[in-house]
Amino acid sequence: MMRLKRVLGWCVGIVVVVGAAGLWYSSHPEIEPLNVKNPAKFSEKQIARGKLLADTGDCAVCHTSKDGVTNAGGLAIEIPFGTIYTTNITPDVETGIGDWSFEAFKRAMREGIDRKGNYLYPAFPYTAFTKTTDADLEDLYAYLMSQTAVKSDNPVTDLSFPFNIRRGISAWNLLFLSPGAYQPDTAQSEEWNRGAYLVEGLGHCSACHTPRNLMFAEKTGDDYLGGGVAEGWIAPALNRNTPSPMGWNKDELVEYMRTGFSANHGVAAGPMAPVVKEGLSVQSDADLMAIATYLVSFQDPKGKVADGDRAKAAADINQQAYSRVEPLTTQGARIFSGACMACHNQSGGPVLNGVNPSIALNSNLYESVPDNMIHIVLNGVQSPASDKLGYMPAFRYNMNDQQIVALLSYLREDFAKQPAWPGLAERVKQIRLETEKDN
Numbered sequence: 001m002m003r004l005k006r007v008l009g010w011c012v013g014i015v016v017v018v019g020a021a022g023l024w025y026s027s028h029p030e031i032e033p034l035n036v037k038n039p040a041k042f043s044e045k046q047i048a049r050g051k052l053l054a055d056t057g058d059c060a061v062c063h064t065s066k067d068g069v070t071n072a073g074g075l076a077i078e079i080p081f082g083t084i085y086t087t088n089i090t091p092d093v094e095t096g097i098g099d100w101s102f103e104a105f106k107r108a109m110r111e112g113i114d115r116k117g118n119y120l121y122p123a124f125p126y127t128a129f130t131k132t133t134d135a136d137l138e139d140l141y142a143y144l145m146s147q148t149a150v151k152s153d154n155p156v157t158d159l160s161f162p163f164n165i166r167r168g169i170s171a172w173n174l175l176f177l178s179p180g181a182y183q184p185d186t187a188q189s190e191e192w193n194r195g196a197y198l199v200e201g202l203g204h205c206s207a208c209h210t211p212r213n214l215m216f217a218e219k220t221g222d223d224y225l226g227g228g229v230a231e232g233w234i235a236p237a238l239n240r241n242t243p244s245p246m247g248w249n250k251d252e253l254v255e256y257m258r259t260g261f262s263a264n265h266g267v268a269a270g271p272m273a274p275v276v277k278e279g280l281s282v283q284s285d286a287d288l289m290a291i292a293t294y295l296v297s298f299q300d301p302k303g304k305v306a307d308g309d310r311a312k313a314a315a316d317i318n319q320q321a322y323s324r325v326e327p328l329t330t331q332g333a334r335i336f337s338g339a340c341m342a343c344h345n346q347s348g349g350p351v352l353n354g355v356n357p358s359i360a361l362n363s364n365l366y367e368s369v370p371d372n373m374i375h376i377v378l379n380g381v382q383s384p385a386s387d388k389l390g391y392m393p394a395f396r397y398n399m400n401d402q403q404i405v406a407l408l409s410y411l412r413e414d415f416a417k418q419p420a421w422p423g424l425a426e427r428v429k430q431i432r433l434e435t436e437k438d439n
Contacts, residue, residue, distance in 0.1 A: 053136055106134070199291055233375060325337055377407065378394060
């Protein structure tokens, strides 16, 4: 009995020591608040550079609620454990970052810890932002602190136990955070490294375009840029597993990032549209080419279609697909001919509204799941990346679930020559219900 008590005593002691060590490791001091009566001075050049960096990081996309004030926070991010609400990053002292020094800002960006020493949830992609240089962080800070302060009492993040214990993130950080600025790869070109810095850092492309593990951290290795999920949409693979029948080349990537459209891939829709409109489209040609250089290095080195053959390959895919529309022997073909062909014709007809994207070349048609195609048919494209692209009407009130299934089945099997999507009818019904309140 005495031996059992000693063993239990040692066990309790070990637990206490480990617990105390965990508390010590996960504790971070509050950084002294900024003296708001003596605000820092920033040059116009620094603020302008910071604005471009904020656009690169799509700050406003996440830190602005629907119909809310830019960067005032309050956007709801639904995750399996509850709802995270984005924070106010305007220089309001009470509800924003108005009393944050640069050191507090840098700690948040590099380590995911706020001014008061609280852990930030990794929905804020500090695992990517940590790679930003001090100089760029200083300019970004200058821009944010120079904007109009907005008081915004946003809802409090509400997660279930144990995910509501912020200190637990210290263990997650230990496994998945590698703090520090990007270190160039000397085996690669200067342009490639610039692209890597933008994609891996402020651009945080992998946050959406990389699958997650069981701990909701981004996977690495061959899974990097291998496709993920963003706001209920599929963020397609940007590596050799791209679903596109054409693959990507540099020029197409630059065109897509600049305009939100590529004739060989389709139109930026869903969460990608504001990323193009507010972030990528305002970047310099040199930076867009650098990003494209980096991303293309993850494609199949042999390429799905060689650059010199792309026009012919695209024309062949279109000809083979669109030639199957007539005769109108199936319900799907009839729906496509009546509802879609006017804007999606590829036979030299008029361009009625912006651009007439080829459905046969649309990357979403070749995905392993139908979610993006369902979203587009149900809800259309109401906020295009550019007004020049035109708008697509929502068909949720014009087509029932069975008609949408018939249309998508026809496009998937006859146009793309891909196997039928399993569970398509159930997925159409589910996405219709999930998006009802927003449409």
